[in-house]
Amino acid sequence: MTAQIIDGKAFAARLRTRIATQVQALAGQGITPGLAVVLLGEDPASQVYVRSKGRMTREVGMASFEHRLPQQTSQQELLDLIQKLNDDPAVHGILVQLPLPSHMDEGAVINAITPEKDVDGFHILNVGRLATGQRAMVPCTPLGCLMLLRDHLGSLAGRNAVVIGRSNIVGKPMAQLLLRDSATVTIAHSRTEDLPALCRRADILVAAVGRPAFVKGDWIKPGATVIDVGINRTEDGLVGDVDHEGASQVAGAFTPVPGGVGPMTIACLLANTLTATARIHGLPDPDGLTP
């Protein structure tokens, strides 16, 4: 069997086009969604992310506000900036680029963002809302994975899903979203016993580990849908958490790296900014952008 490739890059481009159309419609009502991105320090990977986030924000017709602060900025200075952005009516989404310098309390910073503008979905209120099935802002990467899965499989109800990784930004919210779609969900992690056997039972396998080509072809159930969240920089370039050569022999479909989940993350950040804008203005949620 040769697995189908789930083209996240193409899906994300279509999603951005739909978002741009909805942004145009809002312009008719005098509303321009605004996304503020805050970056501390000079980390090169973060600089690249922030630049491409800014470019894509402008491309869909939203306003982009970039705040670059020195590494040694105090936590209070950062909290003061967040407060200003919370109060600014031109700003509908606030993203503080992680990781933060070690002298900062990441939780305190994230929870200072007003939950309605928390487009990363990391605020404790949004985490709780997602877990209890209430209207939340949903973390971008798992939201992108969910969109790809629904597009490829239709209903996820009753399917066996295994999520490898229990981080707050990918693994846990991914499991919540799958559960919300009535999949039967198992979360695996570094202490899980006999991971290959567990994976072999998965109709849906999501890998969010951070180890190059960690999931081997013979761990995959024939015909399964495999979502590779991993981004690992190696001498051979960007590599996912799944051994793609192995996966392509066994899986029904899988997301490539690059060109799979990565482009969906930024597109979902724009989707969340549009959703936040609509909610702040008391409008209905935009079509097809929320879980």
Ligand code: NAD
């Ligand atoms: P993390 O380091 O916070 O979490 C990794 C998880 O993997 C942990 O929960 C750990 O228990 C689990 N793990 C580690 N070793 C394991 C093992 N041997 N067996 C089973 N589980 C094991 O990482 P993260 O932030 O969740 O990110 C995971 C990967 O996804 C990274 O490669 C990251 O770069 C990538 N990522 C990609 C995007 C995107 O946009 N595509 C976004 C976020 C993260």
